[in-house]
Structure formats: C-alpha cells, structure tokens
Amino acid sequence: MTDLDFDIISPEAIRSGRATDAYFERTEAALEHADRNPHVVAEVTADQFPTGEFELLAGVKDAAALLADRAVDVDAIPPGRFFDGGPVMRIEGPYLEFARLETSLLGFLSHASGIATAARRIRAAAPDSPVLSFGARHVHPSIAAIVERSALLAGLDGFSHVAAGDRIDREASGTMPHALLLCFGRGEQEAAWQAFDAAVGDAVQRIALCDTFTDEVDETLRAADALGDALDGVRLDTTSSRRGDFRHIIREVRWELAAAGHDDVDIFVSGGLGVDDLRELRDVADGFGVGSAISNADPVDFALDIVEIDGEPISKRGKLSGVKSVYRTQDGSHHIGHRAGDAPTDGEALLEPLLRDGEVVDDFDLSLSGATERADRDASLVGFGGTDSP
Structure with a gap:
C-alpha cells in the first residue's frame, strides 16, 4: 500500500x-x-x-x-x-x-x-433563474464545503459536491457528465440516457447532457425521443471552442423542441459562464451551472x-x-x-x-x-x- x-x-x-x-x-x-x-x-x-x-x-x-x-x-x-x-x-x-x-x-x-461575494454577483446576474455551484473541481478538495456553503449563503440554489453536502447538511445536485456518454460510445447516446433514467432514483431530475458527439439540436431531439415524458430538461455544456453564438444555439434548441411538441423541456447551460454570460442568457435559458467564476474568486x-x-x-x-x-x-x-x-x-x-x-x-x-x-x-x-x- x-x-x-x-x-x-x-x-x-x-x-x-x-x-x-x-x-x-x-x-x-x-x-x-x-x-x-x-x-x-x-x-x-x-x-x-x-x-x-x-x-x-x-x-x-x-x-x-x-x-x-x-x-x-x-x-x-x-x-x-x-x-x-x-x-x-x-x-x-x-x-x-x-x-x-x-x-x-x-x-x-x-x-x-x-x-460569497462572487456568488452573489452571479445570483444578481440571473435573479429569477435556478443557479447551481459547479466550482468544487477548481479548488483543493479540503475546502469544497467552504465553497458550497459560501455559494448557498450568497443565494445560489444548489451545488454539486457530495462530501460538501454531507458536511453542511444539504444534498448535492447533478445529473450526468460527458464521461457517461463517452463510455457508451459514439452513436449510443440513447443507451446512455436510458441507462441513467433506469439507474437513478425518482427524486433525481432527468436532465440529459446534449452536446457530446453531434450538435445540440440533434442530441436534444434524440434525448426527447428516447426518454419521452420522463425528460425534464437538457444541459448544454458546449466547450468554448465549438460554441459560436451560444445565445443563438439555445434559442435554436428551444425552437426545435417546441416544433417537436416538447415545450415543457427545460434548457440548462454551463461551461465557463460568468456574470456577463448570465445577463446575456437569462431570458433564453432556464437555469445555469457556474463554476470557476465562483470558486476562483x-x-x-x-x-x-x-x-x-x-x-x-x-x-x-x-x-x-x-x-x-x-x-x-x-x-x-x-x-x-x-x-x-x-x-x-x-x-x-x-x-x-x-x-x-x-x-x-x-x-x-x-x-x-x-x-x-x-x-x-x-x-x-x-x-x-x-x-x-x-
């Protein structure tokens, strides 16, 4: 050992x-x-x-x-x-x-x-949207509970770190990473989403990550078909090098969801977001995951x-x-x-x-x-x- x-x-x-x-x-x-x-x-x-x-x-x-x-x-x-x-x-x-x-x-x-001050700026940038703290991966794990407690103190709606939740007596949130989709392989996104749906408890929202192998619209519509009424929302975590106009991407996804009869599917976004991003996207996205803009304050x-x-x-x-x-x-x-x-x-x-x-x-x-x-x-x-x- x-x-x-x-x-x-x-x-x-x-x-x-x-x-x-x-x-x-x-x-x-x-x-x-x-x-x-x-x-x-x-x-x-x-x-x-x-x-x-x-x-x-x-x-x-x-x-x-x-x-x-x-x-x-x-x-x-x-x-x-x-x-x-x-x-x-x-x-x-x-x-x-x-x-x-x-x-x-x-x-x-x-x-x-x-x-806490940085998290409050994030909160103020999208005051009516659910915002989760995703920043524990950017800090030493020994202070993860400090990050998540400070984020909640500032008014954020949740956080991702499991052990931090144990420490501050709150339950962590989160659904799936790109790693889950990658483990199933290209073309098998439906199998990954369905495995997640079958494996996790009823209290966990069915939020499908939809930007791993193909574009966001394609994977969103496939997730909606694969999970049907069980799908609560999709998460777009498009890397910045492939993002282009993120606002337009979100609006396009919402348009196509509505066209396919899935008006009730929410759109959550994450990936390097800061105060200016939330102000720009708060009217087109239903919620946000914010990491380094909080934890790296x-x-x-x-x-x-x-x-x-x-x-x-x-x-x-x-x-x-x-x-x-x-x-x-x-x-x-x-x-x-x-x-x-x-x-x-x-x-x-x-x-x-x-x-x-x-x-x-x-x-x-x-x-x-x-x-x-x-x-x-x-x-x-x-x-x-x-x-x-x-």
Missing part, C-alpha cells in the same frame, strides 16, 4: 494554532521570555474607510469555532451581511490567547467572503490589527487607532465611528457579541439559512449586484 498522503492541514493543527506563520511562534517566544502578555483589542478589516464597494461576509462560523474556548471576547458582523470598510470582527483579551490564530482566522474569513484582503493595548489607543502607521463601531444607515451606507462616540441617528450597529469569555453567545445567528436571508435583505438595501455594481 502506498505511503503517500494528502497535503491537508488537519483540524487539530488549526485549532491548536500550529497552522500559523512562523513569526507568530517567534513572537510568542519573545513575549513569554519578557513576561509580557498585554490585554489588547484587535480588529479584522479590509478597508479602513468606506469605499462604496460592498463585499459579502462569510466564514464567521469557522472563525467562531477557532476562537471558542479561549479567554477572549469577540464581536462580529453576522454572516450574510454586506460590509464596506471598518472592522468585521473585534477580538479582546490577552494577546497570547489568540496571537498564533491570526493566520487561520484571516484565511477563514478572506477566502469564504471572496467566494479572489479572497477579500482582510488584515488583523491591534488598535488598543491596556486601554490605550494604538496602531501601526497607516491604520486607525482605537476601538471602532460600524453602522448601516437607512440609505444603505456604511458608517464607521469611535466606539465611545455618538452613533448616527439612523444607524444600525452591525457588530454583535459572538463570544464572551470563549463561549458562543446564544443570540448570535451562525445558521446558513439565517445568513442567506440576511444576504438577500442586505443586497437590496445596499444596491449590490445591479448592472453597474462592482
């Missing part, structure tokens, strides 16, 4: 703080040698001041799991809310309680928030900075000293102020107690369903996802 193993950092290494940058270990050693462990307030921010470019917060559940059972108090913006400058999380306690956790903490928040560039030590405001150059609060005003704007200062008269405080002395606060909602509802509500309030949105 092979001695090879996967290059995966274990949950134990993450929780213990071993999943850190080396200089935090050296910082710990220096502080312990000097018998120094100040009481600090640290904040996680992307932008110091509002820029008008909102992003969607995700990864808070994993951050809570990382910081739990440590002697710290944590406030955070709940997952599924949009942020624009200022802290999304505040940590208060003895510095050595969480110093070596910074690397993992920022990774949890940065990666998930980047994916750039992480949000969060940083963690100490802003107070033993009650005294402090910061490095270029960062704002002192503990801050963030507010959402009724016009959808973001406001940042000193924690001890006056809140805007129409402001809603966004930071909420998450941990107190390492214990998760009961009222803080970490649920996926709650985050999805907040994302829908907040997107409308801040105007995220319109044609001119970043």
